[in-house]
Amino acid sequence: MSDTRDQILDAAEQQFADRGFYGVSLANIAETLGVTKQALLHHFGTKERLYGSVLDRISKDFLNALHTEQMQTLEPEEQLRSFLRDLLDRSSRDASRDRLLVRELLDNSERAAEACAWYMRDFLDALTQVLKACHGWDQATDAEAFCAVYQLVGAASYYAISEPTLTGLGGEEGYRAITEQFGRQYELLIDAVLSRYR
Amino acid sequence: MSDTRDQILDAAEQQFADRGFYGVSLANIAETLGVTKQALLHHFGTKERLYGSVLDRISKDFLNALHTEQMQTLEPEEQLRSFLRDLLDRSSRDASRDRLLVRELLDNSERAAEACAWYMRDFLDALTQVLKACHGWDQATDAEAFCAVYQLVGAASYYAISEPTLTGLGGEEGYRAITEQFGRQYELLIDAVLSRYR
DNA sequence: TCGATACCTTACCCGTTGGTAAGTCAAGAT
DNA sequence: ATCTTGACTTACCAACGGGTAAGGTATCGA
Numbered sequence: 001m002s003d004t005r006d007q008i009l010d011a012a013e014q015q016f017a018d019r020g021f022y023g024v025s026l027a028n029i030a031e032t033l034g035v036t037k038q039a040l041l042h043h044f045g046t047k048e049r050l051y052g053s054v055l056d057r058i059s060k061d062f063l064n065a066l067h068t069e070q071m072q073t074l075e076p077e078e079q080l081r082s083f084l085r086d087l088l089d090r091s092s093r094d095a096s097r098d099r100l101l102v103r104e105l106l107d108n109s110e111r112a113a114e115a116c117a118w119y120m121r122d123f124l125d126a127l128t129q130v131l132k133a134c135h136g137w138d139q140a141t142d143a144e145a146f147c148a149v150y151q152l153v154g155a156a157s158y159y160a161i162s163e164p165t166l167t168g169l170g171g172e173e174g175y176r177a178i179t180e181q182f183g184r185q186y187e188l189l190i191d192a193v194l195s196r197y198r
Numbered sequence: 199m200s201d202t203r204d205q206i207l208d209a210a211e212q213q214f215a216d217r218g219f220y221g222v223s224l225a226n227i228a229e230t231l232g233v234t235k236q237a238l239l240h241h242f243g244t245k246e247r248l249y250g251s252v253l254d255r256i257s258k259d260f261l262n263a264l265h266t267e268q269m270q271t272l273e274p275e276e277q278l279r280s281f282l283r284d285l286l287d288r289s290s291r292d293a294s295r296d297r298l299l300v301r302e303l304l305d306n307s308e309r310a311a312e313a314c315a316w317y318m319r320d321f322l323d324a325l326t327q328v329l330k331a332c333h334g335w336d337q338a339t340d341a342e343a344f345c346a347v348y349q350l351v352g353a354a355s356y357y358a359i360s361e362p363t364l365t366g367l368g369g370e371e372g373y374r375a376i377t378e379q380f381g382r383q384y385e386l387l388i389d390a391v392l393s394r395y396r
Numbered sequence: 397t398c399g400a401t402a403c404c405t406t407a408c409c410c411g412t413t414g415g416t417a418a419g420t421c422a423a424g425a426t
Numbered sequence: 427a428t429c430t431t432g433a434c435t436t437a438c439c440a441a442c443g444g445g446t447a448a449g450g451t452a453t454c455g456a
Contacts, residue, residue, distance in 0.1 A: 019305070020301075023305075103304060105359060106218070106301060106359060107218070118367065124367075141375070143372030144375055144379075146367065147368065147372065147376035147379060150360065150376075151380075151383070154356050154360065161304060162352065169322075171341070174341030177339070178349075181342075185390075188390075192386075
């Protein structure tokens with residue numbers, strides 16, 4: 001793949017995350033790369049397709065993280081735990097993907113409801129299968145397990161996108177407090193889900 | 199207050215919630231009301247001020263809900279519980295305010311960090327005081343209590359904005375499942391916070 | 397050496413955007 | 427009866443939005 005293409009995706013991902021689909025212009029993205037907006041149109045055709053490509057790449061990244069060789073050797077419980085810890089860790093270092101994910105959640109509200117073609121679906125489905133392989137979850141319905149997974153991923157996302165606000169409101173030490181507290185709380189949430197809220 | 203003014207705020211709130219600040223044009227809002235966009239500019243001056251007025255109204259509504267006479271008669275614990283149940287109930291019937299709140303959270307990430315002037319601050323501060331009046335929380339720092347409150351309000355919001363996606367992905371029965379499950383889980387979260395994660 | 401293809405540029409298009417200027421018009425106040 | 431004020435309207439504008447058309451240039455296989 002082209003080098004420029006990836007650079008465009010990087011810049012677009014960052015900007016879409018920061019300001020949303022409508023808040024970013026092609027010229028805007030191009031400017032940060034020192035190219036013209038027609039370079040973007042050359043590679044992706046339209047703004048929507050560029051946006052879609054960004055989502056695609058993220059979706060694939062998530063799936064890859066779930067399917068590493070190291071992951072396959074673990075028991076389902078530990079696989080889920082390990083993946084979610086890693087997710088939370090990455091999100092707290094850089095929340096831009098979470099911001100994009102949540103924006104997509106908001107914007108997609110009409111489309112998703114009918115189309116069922118959400119770009120995170122494959123990833124969430126895969127994670128759902130991991131959960132269903134866990135002890136106590138083998139009898140659960142798909143919808144039930146899916147919702148549990150959704151809750152786990154969502155909690156991490158919401159925490160991640162709140163970082164700037166919490167730092168602004170509570171200061172540096174206030175944010176450290178919630179980081180620590182949330183880490184503990186998140187482990188408890190995983191426990192609760194794995195034991196199926198019993 | 200003018201009747202039109204409130205109608206404009208209603209329409210603007212809905213549209214900003216659905217499509218975000220940049221996704222909505224003044225002409226767009228005006229069209230749904232059968233007026234010209236200059237009517238909006240007459241009342242609010244600029245698009246930003248209109249948006250700010252929408253947020254202001256929401257902030258005041260939240261504060262009012264917290265300061266009803268009925269609320270004042272309750273013990274702090276029950277006051278918090280009652281308010282949060284009501285919040286969750288309203289959010290699950292109409293998530294537009296939650297969508298707006300989360301969008302603001304995303305967009306404000308740069309501004310909020312420095313300015314500390316988030317429009318929900320007063321409301322969250324007030325709720326924080328309620329929590330600090332609860333048994334076991336009187337010794338906690340402001341930041342600690344604030345973070346706990348933030349977590350409670352955020353959990354409800356995230357649930358609310360997920361409704362369309364979950365309905366789309368899991369179908370009607372899948373959504374009913376998570377609604378029920380989330381209601382239970384939310385009570386547990388409130389319990390956990392009130393007992394200070396012990 | 398030639399043609400094709402990928403990559404990117406300059407030049408241009410036109411609908412939409414937030415916003416201004418100026419006028420209309422009804423309701424009160426003096 | 428006149429003046430003022432608030433609540434709009436029509437008319438207009440410059441800037442920006444995504445997108446098209448066409449051309450230049452480097453690379454590469456035949």
